[in-house]
Amino acid sequence: MSSTVLLGLELAYWQQTAIRVLVGLTALLLLTGGVVYLYLFKFVSFMQSRLGPMEAGPFGSLQLLAEVGKWLQKEDIAPDRADKFIFGLAPAVVLASTFLMFVVIPAGPNAVIADLHTGIYFALAVSSLSVIGVLMAGWASANKYSLMGALRAGGQLIAYELPLILSVVGVVIMAGSLNLQDIVAAQANGAIFGWDGIGNPFILSQFVGFVIFMIAVQAELTQSPFDMPIAESELVAGYQVEYSGIKFLVYFIAEFATAVAFAAIASTLFLGGWDLPASWGIGDGAMHVIGPINISIKAVLLVGVVFWARFSLPRFREDQLQALAWKVLIPLSLANIVLTSIFKVAF
Amino acid sequence: MTGLVALLAQVGTEAQVDTTFDVPANVVFAVTAVFMIVAALRVVTTKNIVHAALWLIIVLGGVGVQYLLLQAEFVAVTQFLVYLGAIVVLILFGVMLTRAPLGVSTDLDNDLKPLGIGAGLVLAVVMGFALIQSFGADQLDFRAYDSALGLDDPQTAAAGRTGAVADGIFGQYLIPFEMISVLLLAALIGAIVLARRD
Numbered sequence: 001m002s003s004t005v006l007l008g009l010e011l012a013y014w015q016q017t018a019i020r021v022l023v024g025l026t027a028l029l030l031l032t033g034g035v036v037y038l039y040l041f042k043f044v045s046f047m048q049s050r051l052g053p054m055e056a057g058p059f060g061s062l063q064l065l066a067e068v069g070k071w072l073q074k075e076d077i078a079p080d081r082a083d084k085f086i087f088g089l090a091p092a093v094v095l096a097s098t099f100l101m102f103v104v105i106p107a108g109p110n111a112v113i114a115d116l117h118t119g120i121y122f123a124l125a126v127s128s129l130s131v132i133g134v135l136m137a138g139w140a141s142a143n144k145y146s147l148m149g150a151l152r153a154g155g156q157l158i159a160y161e162l163p164l165i166l167s168v169v170g171v172v173i174m175a176g177s178l179n180l181q182d183i184v185a186a187q188a189n190g191a192i193f194g195w196d197g198i199g200n201p202f203i204l205s206q207f208v209g210f211v212i213f214m215i216a217v218q219a220e221l222t223q224s225p226f227d228m229p230i231a232e233s234e235l236v237a238g239y240q241v242e243y244s245g246i247k248f249l250v251y252f253i254a255e256f257a258t259a260v261a262f263a264a265i266a267s268t269l270f271l272g273g274w275d276l277p278a279s280w281g282i283g284d285g286a287m288h289v290i291g292p293i294n295i296s297i298k299a300v301l302l303v304g305v306v307f308w309a310r311f312s313l314p315r316f317r318e319d320q321l322q323a324l325a326w327k328v329l330i331p332l333s334l335a336n337i338v339l340t341s342i343f344k345v346a347f
Numbered sequence: 348m349t350g351l352v353a354l355l356a357q358v359g360t361e362a363q364v365d366t367t368f369d370v371p372a373n374v375v376f377a378v379t380a381v382f383m384i385v386a387a388l389r390v391v392t393t394k395n396i397v398h399a400a401l402w403l404i405i406v407l408g409g410v411g412v413q414y415l416l417l418q419a420e421f422v423a424v425t426q427f428l429v430y431l432g433a434i435v436v437l438i439l440f441g442v443m444l445t446r447a448p449l450g451v452s453t454d455l456d457n458d459l460k461p462l463g464i465g466a467g468l469v470l471a472v473v474m475g476f477a478l479i480q481s482f483g484a485d486q487l488d489f490r491a492y493d494s495a496l497g498l499d500d501p502q503t504a505a506a507g508r509t510g511a512v513a514d515g516i517f518g519q520y521l522i523p524f525e526m527i528s529v530l531l532l533a534a535l536i537g538a539i540v541l542a543r544r545d
Contacts, residue, residue, distance in 0.1 A: 083449055086401070117509040118424050125424045128432030132404065135439045139397055142449055154440045161432070178509060 020113045027292070028102050032257045033064050035300060039307040040256075047311055068249065076245035079142050086140035091243070091250035093133030098254045100126035101261040106181050107274050108291030109284045119180040120172065123265055124165050127220065130258070131157040134229075138239035149238020152318065153229035156219055159325035160226075164216035166333035170209040170340040171202050171269045180265075184273035199277035203270040205343075208336045210270045212329050217262040218306060219325070221255065225313040228321060259303050267298035372416050379416075383409035391463075394451040400438050407431055421509045 011019070041063055045052030053060030078087050103126075104119040106112035116122050131154055138150020172178055175186035183202075190200025203210050219226040230238035240251055267273060274291035276282055282290065316324070386405035393399050407430040414423035516524050 081449060086397075116420060118420050121421070121428070122424050125428035125432060128428060128436075131436050132431065132439070135436065135443065136401065139439075139443055139447060140449075147443060151440065151443060154436060154443075158433070158436060158440075 017113075020111075023111075024102055024113050025099075027107070027296075028099070028257055028260065029253075031260045031296060031299065032253060035260055035303050036256050037061060037064050038300070039304060043304070043307060044311050071245060071249040071252075074245040076247060077242075079242050081142040082242065083140040083142070086136050087242075088247070090133045090137035090140060091247045091254070093136060094130045094254045095250050095257075097126055097128075097130035097133065098258045098261060100129075101258070101265070104180055105261065105264045105268060105295075106184060106291075107295050108288050110288070111274075111292060112181065115179065115181055118178050120168055120183070120265070120269065121178050123180075123261075124161075124168065127258070127261075128157070128161055130254070134239050137243070141239070141242040143242055145235045146239050146241050149229045149231075149235045149241070152235075153222060153239060156222065156226065156229060156321060159322055160216045160219035160329075163212050163325060163329035163333050164220060166330065166337060167209040167212035167216065168269060169333075169337050170206045173337070173340050173344050174202055174205060180268050180273070184268060184275045187272045188275040188278045196277065196279040199272060199275075199279070201270065201272045206270060206336075206340070208332065209340075210266070212333050212336070213266055213269070214302075214305065215324075215329060217266065218309060219321075221259055221262065221306065223259075223306060223310040225309070225316050226321060227315055228318050231315060259306055260299055263302035263306065264295060264299040266302050267295060271298050271302075273298075376413065376416055379409045379412045394453075394455060395449075396442055396452060396455060397439065397447050399455075400435060400442060403438070404431060404435050407435065418508060421512045 037060075041052045041060065053063035056062040056066045078084055101123050103113045104116050104123050106115070134153045134157070135150050138146045138148075138153070141147070171183060175183040177183060177186070187201050188199045190196070192198075192200055192204065222229050229235075230240060235241070240248065243251060274295040275287065276290065276294065383406050386402045386409070389402040390399050390406065393402060407426065410430070411423045411426035414426055
């Protein structure tokens with residue numbers, strides 16, 4: 001990684017790191033807020049033939065700030081018999097797992113917090129840590145609905161972790177690297193049977209992997225139709241039932257920030273990431289500006305797909321949910337890996 | 348203790364920094380090691396079985412941090428994914444699915460406690476002695492290691508140590524790797540056979 005950033009300034013390592021983390025956090029919170037307003041407030045409202053929030057700001061655009069203000073001033077209650085320390089630590093574990101995913105997602109030639117060799121592997125590993133926080137929350141709440149919800153979440157996240165990782169292996173074989181910048185470069189510099197007009201986005205050759213990845217993401221986010229862990233008609237709100245005030249707000253932010261993170265990873269793996277096809281001849285200087293915008297648009301559109309499915313489909317039963325993961329998605333992703341390896345060697 | 352003295356001496360005389368001695372890495376090692384030892388003791392002394400599993404997270408996560416200090420990025424991430432993301436989660440899942448009361452449990456100790464302490468001490472002494480005897484005088488020199496692998500040249504270091512691990516697994520150690528895969532497959536099928544009712 002070059003120590004020279006956009007303007008040719010020479011910065012010390014800690015200064016670079018501080019800037020990267022600050023810019024990363026700002027982008028993450030802006031995107032998460034935008035996604036919540038765009039989809040949770042407006043998109044679903046129009047799908048249900050209503051207007052959604054209209055009062056706070058033009059077209060209700062400041063509604064999110066009002067909601068955050070409301071949660072911040074609510075009393076922070078913990079049940080009397082709860083394990084208070086674990087109860088308080090659980091939301092932080094979930095949020096930390098989400099923030100760590102953003103560390104490796106590139107948004108430009110230099111715009112990545114840490115360009116790890118094991119990029120995608122690291123992102124998937126830290127995303128699996130959130131289930132520890134969920135189990136901690138369900139147990140420490142001293143509430144049987146919480147515990148049931150946490151156990152359902154645990155079983156579901158373990159089951160869908162496998163197709164999530166296996167569906168990525170196809171892309172890693174195609175690109176020949178775990179590093180996300182290398183995967184982006186492989187798509188920008190690639191060619192489809194010798195034609196390099198749009199590079200070679202892996203969604204074309206890895207469409208099965210893309211579909212499996214998005215289904216597994218839907219389950220990892222516990223969004224409907226995979227929302228058994230927080231099924232409101234049976235479990236009230238699952239592991240979140242005892243949380244209020246700022247701790248509930250943390251779960252809320254983590255849920256939608258994780259959606260943005262997974263969408264950004266999916267657009268990096270399958271849609272070409274921040275880069276435009278190399279044949280278009282756009283230099284690094286312009287890509288410093290175009291790159292972040294490019295990946296943000298792709299990520300927000302993919303979050304839209306997640307929410308579209310969430311608001312359209314009814315909930316799976318627990319056994320159907322497990323059967324889909326173990327009997328359909330995992331065999332399918334294994335077959336995808338075998339076929340990809342054969343084609344990679346053959347061509 | 349000598350490590351600490353050497354460390355303080357290093358901080359004092361920055362002019363003559365030994366190429367093989369990395370001060371920040373040693374500070375992080377010491378801090379992580381203290382956390383790990385305290386957490387490991389709490390795993391066996393805590394009065395609540397879920398707390399024991401949660402203390403185990405710090406021990407296993409600390410191992411991952413130590414791998415990172417040895418610049419073994421791939422092994423560290425694997426440690427986080429397998430031990431924290433899967434094994435600890437399965438332990439927590441199993442404990443909560445059966446019996447996980449809040450508060451203090453009185454039935455976690457049994458009569459074999461002195462025997463366990465004895466076995467642990469014997470193991471620590473034997474392994475510590477073996478390690479110090481074998482590697483006590485060795486110094487870890489990442490620069491020498493990297494130049495042996497051709498990783499010190501930015502042009503050839505594209506895949507980094509992760510690439511070196513991959514080359515090792517699918518090149519020189521292919522047969523042992525496949526043997527382990529078959530062994531794990533056998534264990535998997537065995538578990539399914541045992542769990543089936545018919």
